[in-house]
Amino acid sequence: MSEKIKILKxxxxxxxxxxxxxxxxxxxxxxxxxxxxxxxxxxxxxxxxPGEKVETEEExxx
Numbered sequence: 001m002s003e004k005i006k007i008l009k010x011x012x013x014x015x016x017x018x019x020x021x022x023x024x025x026x027x028x029x030x031x032x033x034x035x036x037x038x039x040x041x042x043x044x045x046x047x048x049x050p051g052e053k054v055e056t057e058e059e060x061x062x
Contacts, residue, residue: 014038 008021012030014037019030029035041047 009018010021010028011018012034013028014034015030017030017034019027021027024030026032026035029038
């Protein structure tokens with residue numbers, strides 16, 4: 001009997017393209033482009049993790 005191997009596919013969180021999980025160096029993204037676009041959005045603060053606002057102490061500049 002031949003065994004069926006199920007290939008796990010996931011949706012890219014940026015563009016929604018279905019891509020294989022195994023062997024994908026960019027997972028959970030479908031490509032390097034989607035991975036870098038997502039990283040850029042974090043860097044430009046388009047994404048934020050919810051939480052309480054934290055006040056920072058500013059140093060005296062006298």
